[in-house]
Amino acid sequence: MKIHCNDIDTHIETHNYDSTANSFFFTTPKNEEELTRTIYSGRGEELECRLCCVDYEKSDKLVYLACSHFYHESCIIEWINKKKKEKSEPACPVCHHAIFK
Numbered sequence: 001m002k003i004h005c006n007d008i009d010t011h012i013e014t015h016n017y018d019s020t021a022n023s024f025f026f027t028t029p030k031n032e033e034e035l036t037r038t039i040y041s042g043r044g045e046e047l048e049c050r051l052c053c054v055d056y057e058k059s060d061k062l063v064y065l066a067c068s069h070f071y072h073e074s075c076i077i078e079w080i081n082k083k084k085k086e087k088s089e090p091a092c093p094v095c096h097h098a099i100f101k
C-alpha cells in the first residue's frame with residue numbers, strides 16, 4: 001500500500017516507541033556519520049521519499065534508518081538538522097523510532 005505524503009503528520013513528537021523489538025536490520029547509529037547509506041538500485045517498485053514526496057530514482061543516495069525506513073540522504077539530513085534546531089530528538093518521520101542512540 002502506498003501512503004501518500006499528505007497522510008503523514010509532520011508534527012511528530014518522540015513517542016515511547018518499543019525499542020526492545022529486535023526485528024531491525026540495521027544497528028542504530030550514534031551520529032550522522034554512522035548512518036547506513038546506500039545507492040538506490042531501482043527495484044521497479046513505486047517508492048517515494050516521505051519527506052519530499054518524490055519517487056526514488058536509480059542511483060539516488062539513500063539513508064536507511066534502524067527501523068528499516070529509508071529516505072533521500074539530503075532529505076533526512078535536513079530533517080535531522082531541523083529536529084536538532086527544535087531541540088527535539090530526531091526520529092523517523094514515519095514510525096517515530098529514534099534515529100540515533
Ligand SMILES: [Zn+2]
Nearest residue numbers: 049052072075
Ligand atoms: Zn526526499
Ligand SMILES: [Zn+2]
Nearest residue numbers: 067069092095
Ligand atoms: Zn521508521
